Amino acid sequence: IVSRPEGLVTEVCEFLGVDPLRLDPGRLLRERIHSHEYPPIPPSIARMLAGELLADLRDLDADLQHPYTARWVERAENLIQTPA
Numbered sequence: 001i002v003s004r005p006e007g008l009v010t011e012v013c014e015f016l017g018v019d020p021l022r023l024d025p026g027r028l029l030r031e032r033i034h035s036h037e038y039p040p041i042p043p044s045i046a047r048m049l050a051g052e053l054l055a056d057l058r059d060l061d062a063d064l065q066h067p068y069t070a071r072w073v074e075r076a077e078n079l080i081q082t083p084a
Contacts, residue, residue, distance in 0.1 A: 005029050044084065050076035 001008055006025045013020035041049070054076045061069035 043079075043082070047079050047082065047084065050079035054080065 006029060009023075009025035009028055010020040013023060013025070054073070057069065057073045057076055061073050
């Protein structure tokens, strides 16, 4: 996706039987979809979710060993440690 996004869009279009030239893959990649902002999660709910999901996040991080999952674990741990 990162290294060749237009090629991926073209391949998906071809797989679906859609003419990629009619869709203009470059425009599709520039257009933001669902780009509206959401209100932040209230801190009390964020702490509760972090507590409920921390074990699963740790398991996911152990399996994937990816910087994103490591940050998710760190964020959940920080939320749990933050005083109410």
